Amino acid sequence: MADETIEVLVIGAGQAxxxxxxxxxxxxxxxxxxERARIAERWRSARWDSLVANGPAWHxxxxxxxxxxxxxxxxxxKEEVADYFEAYAKQIDANLRCGVEVQAVRRNPEGPGFIAQTSQGRIATRAIIVATGAFQTPVHPALIPAQPGLTQLHSSAYRNxxxxxPGAVLVVGCGSSGTQIADELxxxxxxxxxxxxAHDRPPRRYRGxxxxxxxxxxxxxDAEAPPSTAHVTIAVSGARGGETVDFRRLxxxxxxxxxxxxAHADGKLRFADNLKQTLDKGDANYLALLAEADAYIARNHLDLPPEEDAKIIPPDPDCVTHPIRELDLAEAGITSIIWATGFRADYSWLQLDSFNANGTPNHARGVAAEPGLYFLGLPWQSRRGSSFIWGVWHDAKFVTDHIAKQRAYLAYEGMALPALNG
Incomplete structure (x- = not known):
């Protein structure tokens, strides 16, 4: 028996x-x-102090x-981003309840839809939107055993x-988080x-x-990811008014x-012999985007200033021409390791048959294989922009439209059958 009933239950009060x-x-x-904590909680408590949004405010x-x-x-x-979502929730008069954790979701054994077990009771609902996002559980490789004098933490636990x-720091991971943290340190x-x-390295700005x-x-x-596309991290920064990430300049x-x-053994870390190739691939990604931009400007006769200096790749530094393949942590004076190695989703509380063999949601544009179940905020949910602030807004419109269509079908009560001729 449920304590309350609602037509659609949304789990999570972040941007999604x-x-x-x-x-x-x-x-x-x-x-x-x-929402189990506060609105946009991860922006407040799971990011480093100096973080700013990686895209400009207009976008x-x-x-x-x-x-x-x-x-x-x-x-x-980051604090203003969280404040923005709080203000937005007030602007739309959102029906929102904070401090409530959803502990389990199951099919309703007594009727349509689902039963959500929460920290404040059971809620029956016809549809559920899982808006917990993609950044749930930090991925912390168990590569180096815990040892005195060496602090290991995930980038989500780093603050400043x-x-x-005191001592040197190793940052593992070159996406936006790892690169910005390394730069700050x-x-x-x-x-x-x-x-x-492996990474993509776009320009922060080009030709204005x-x-x-x-x-x-x-x-x-709006690019759609083909099924075989593997995630490639993007190195881009909004720090100090926005900067192009260039590893050689770092x-x-x-x-x-x-x-x-x-690998790690006997206090030493081993690194792949691929640093130059990895940087070259990142540069190729960078230069390809500049070439596409130039072609777009020419084709559309735009008056945007040339920026030839942007195409100059600095010479390889010594750490690239003579790469370090093995590093003794103690000899290097490394006292801290920050694992900027991403996140994985945790759907253990969602006790429904709607996941692929690797544990990822089985869905099409957020509409799950399980009728009445929806997801929001997943990377490449419908397109490249899906896990970004503006992109999730458009995905939410698609999911809501699907719920509205299903709602209309369910409202149909059937037409009267004609009498049989005897």
């Missing part, structure tokens, strides 16, 4: 959950959003509200340089080693336009670049 609330409310569909927002205290080209600090003991006077894997604008006009935000400033972290 708030987007779902807006579209459900506009469609007149009764809903409730549950990384919902369509119906601008950031109140920042210009359109600003990169908004003063948090770490080096600027704070730390000796920093950065383990670099931001990277987000270029992906838009080149129709790359090395020139004093960061020691390393190849992909492969």
């Amino acid at each position: 959950g708030i987007a779902a609330a807006e579209h459900l409310g506009a469609a007149g569909i009764p809903y409730l959003v549950l 990384d927002r919902f369509p119906n509200m601008a950031f109140p205290h920042r210009g359109p080209d600003a990169f908004v600090p 340089p003063a948090q770490l003991a 080096q600027r704070a006077g730390r000796q920093v080693y950065l383990s670099v894997g 336009r931001d990277f987000c604008w270029w992906l838009g006009v080149l129709n790359k935000w 090395a020139q400033r004093g960061i020691t670049l390393l190849g992909l972290t492969e």
Whole structure:
């Protein structure tokens, strides 16, 4: 027996959950959003202190509200991003309940839909939108055993340089988080080693336009991922007004670049012999986007200033021409390792048959194989932009429209059958 009933239950009040609330409310569909902590909690408590959004304020927002205290080209600090979603929830008068954890979801054995067991009772619902996002459980490789004098933490637990003991720092992972953290630590006077894997490296700006604008006009935000596409991390930064990430220039400033972290034994880490090839592939990605931008400008006769200096790739630093294949952590003075190695989803509480063999949701554009179950905020859910602030808003509209269509079918009661001729 459920304690309450709601037509649609949304789980999570981050950007995905708030987007779902807006579209459900506009469609007149009764809903409730549950959040175990605060609105946009991960922006507040699972990011480092100096983090800003990686896209400019004109782009990384919902369509119906601008950031109140920042210009359109600003990169908004994380606390203001969280405040933005709180204000947005108030603007749309979201039906939202914080401090409630969803512990389990099962099919309703006594009727249609589902039963959600929460920390405050049982809720019956016809449809569920899982808006918990893709960044749930930190991935922390069990490569190096715990040992005295060596702190290991995931990037989601890093806050600032003063948090770490004196000594050198190894950052493993070269996406936006790993690169920005390594840069911050080096600027704070730390000796920093950065383990670099496969990545895309777009320009922050080119010929007077931001990277987000270029992906838009080149129709790359709407690119659909083929089934075989593996995730490739993107190295881009909004720090200090937005910067193009160039690993060779980071090395020139004093960061020691390393190849992909492969193994550990006897206090020593081994790295793949692929650093130059990895950097070259990142450069090729960077230069390809510049070439596409140039072609777009020429084809459309745009008056945007040339920027030939952007195409100059710096010479390889010594750590690239003579790569370190093995590093003794103690001899290098490394006292901290930050694992910027991403996240994995945790759906153990979702006790439904709607997952592939690898544990990922079985869905099409957020519509799960399990009738009445939906997902929001997944990477490449419908397109490249799906896990970004603006992209999830559009995915939420698609999911809400699907719920509305199913709702219309369920409202049909059937027509009267004609009498049989006897």
